[in-house]
Amino acid sequence: MRPLDPRLLRYAAAARTMLAAGGALALLRTASIIAFAWLVTQVVVRAIAGDDIAAISGLLGALVLVILVRGLVIWLSDAAAARGGAAVIGQLRQALTGAIGRLGPSWLSTRSGTQVTLTIGRGLDALEGYFTAYVPQLILTAVATPLLVGMIFWSDPTSGIIVLITLPLIPIFMMLIGWATQAAQQKQWAALSTLSRGFLDVVDGLSTLKLFGRQHRQTARIRAVSDEYRVHTMKVLRMSFLSGFVLELAASLSVALVAVAIGLRLLNGQLDLSVGLFVLLLAPEAFLPLRNVGAAYHAATEGIEAAQGAFEILDADRASVPQAAPPAAQQDLTRASLTFDDVTIAYDGRPIVAGFSAEARAGALSVLSAPSGSGKSSLIGAALGFTPASGRIAVGAEHDDLVRRSLIAWSGQNPGLIAGTIAANVTLGAPAPDADLVAASLREAAAPELEPSTLLGPGGRGLSGGQAQRVAVARALYRMRAERCPVLILDEPTSALDDATEAALIVNLRRVAAEGRTVVVVSHRAPVVEAADHVIPLEVLTSVR
Structure with missing residues (x-):
């Protein structure tokens, strides 16, 4: 220096x-x-x-x-x-x-x-x-x-x-x-x-x-x-x-x-x-x-x-990112679909996803279902602008990475919880947390038994795997409501849930989709696939790292 x-x-x-x-x-x-x-x-x-x-x-x-x-x-x-x-x-x-x-x-x-x-x-x-x-x-x-x-x-x-x-x-x-x-x-x-x-x-x-x-x-x-x-x-x-x-x-x-x-x-x-x-x-x-x-x-x-x-x-x-992302265009995004057009993703020159095209429609529960290693999580990362990809990914007409990311509420496979209350994990730094919306998001995530004021340790210590997973889903739902995101993406949200809780969450997700939002669930579980309005298949090319 x-x-x-x-x-x-x-x-x-x-x-x-x-x-x-x-x-x-x-x-x-x-x-x-x-x-x-x-x-x-x-x-x-x-x-x-x-x-x-x-x-x-x-x-x-x-x-x-x-x-x-x-x-x-x-x-x-x-x-x-x-x-x-x-x-x-x-x-x-x-x-x-x-x-x-x-x-x-x-x-x-x-x-x-x-x-x-x-x-x-x-x-x-x-x-x-x-x-x-x-x-x-x-x-x-x-x-x-x-x-x-x-x-x-x-x-x-x-x-x-x-x-x-x-x-x-x-x-x-x-x-x-x-x-x-x-x-x-x-x-x-x-x-x-x-x-x-x-x-x-x-x-x-x-x-x-x-x-x-x-x-x-x-x-x-x-x-x-x-x-x-x-x-x-x-x-x-x-x-x-x-x-x-x-x-x-x-x-x-x-x-x-x-x-x-x-x-x-x-x-x-x-x-x-x-x-x-x-x-x-x-x-x-x-x-x-x-x-x-x-x-x-x-x-x-x-x-x-x-x-x-x-x-x-x-x-x-x-x-x-050489310059700030342009503001979202003045358009109605309440019923914006998520589209993939000829999307290709490769790691170290090895293609994971090649020429993928699909549309997750607004008002429908879409399930991206494919065997492990097919690139499902890579596609979600590309939709969020985190994974480099060729082709076109858009929410409505917006295809800029930063703008598109601001229109998506997302929950990954790893809950990523922090030390603090459940409410703090759901709102995650929101400038003006809404206590009523926190409680509603937990109910919608099939976790009504969780008290928002419960204090968690580092990594969400104090919750079971299924509870942590539902808190992460509640966080995505909170962001969707608070930021008016038209797209909700959940990556394996029911992998650690029992059958009854999984069924309750699926019902709630279908209600969210019925509001006109685009709901995309990445899952290979049969109950989720059976409840889908639209199943998006994905061909396995090679195993992901």
Whole structure:
């Protein structure tokens, strides 16, 4: 990642405000540094000349005021960086969540879920050091260093030449050490990703491991990966400390050269004390921002590495959806059919569905029935715009992926429940949840016995498989009613239900279809197929991955 990646400004508007505020505060801070150096010089020179306290009291008062202003500006800079950084991280996390939703399960299946979670979670949190330490120092360097060097050169050209010659040594050392640190940080991040994936795999399979008495064998594996992460972390820390030492040494030697040159010329009478002292006070301040940038860089390397992964996701989303989807056309969508016209879906060059054409009519219960591996779920993913497909898929006349997705209420094979109440799972982030509609949706999903206020654990813990399935169906029904979606798609909604509950759900789905909506059920169960108004067959070409 470059010192300031332009993509940051593209994906987080708060970054622009943060940079503008940082630049203004850096300018005030530079002015206070120059004012401080000038006032200290005048006080010392006039005191040496024999002026009493009364004569220099005005200068002393101004000096105190400048010190207070400088402290206030530093505090404001830190506060602006903290608030701005939190805002930018929040916007990036929101953008990432939206991007992953738009890219869909098809894209996510080609990535490590743990890696994506790590990037959105700890990775973005690690950017706090980047925004609170590195970026403010980078802005201060860009503003203060040229102004201070220019002031030194204007006051004493000889000292200015020395600073101009020695100052580039610090960026050179920063680049050399930064390359080494970046390589070490990449290995550390890879080790952390491996540790996270391994630990998640063990947790997911812990019940199976305990069942066969093999849980203890994973201890050595986790310990080995943890030690690897520890080693890489210590390497990064060692480089950080060495970097600080090298940058401090380079800056100290550079300031020492300026001080020696000033001292010799003061002894020879070639330089006035006021000029020499003023330049000597400004010289360390000219080197300080650049030195601090190098030190802050190492504190932000983990966040910088994570930002690369975040920008890759956002770039992928930008490439797949170059512009916002057009609004749905002004038309009556209350009786909109779902049509597939010559649709072909392939994975890695292998066709799963080839030349599929069908129509799920409005006002009818359509059942997509075919053996396992025929591509039923792939077709549903294509209808939702998550699975790449050729051909044409449309709801009414709308065939744009994002618009079509907004017209479909859907429930998949995996209920995908979250920790919270049943009502929260049914409404799933709705801005204004409707309690009456939640209860009605649960009844319509053949789950009248479920209390909306019941609290569930992660993954819907606390419900049976059939209950979780019906909550997911209720969620699709709620969205259909709340968002007035003309199409309802349910993927294997009765696979975990008993016969009586399945029959009740089928009756309710036929009522929904009778309202004029397009209801599509993916199922191979005989009761569902027998209740269908229209059965959509699907030929098996090959087995899905």
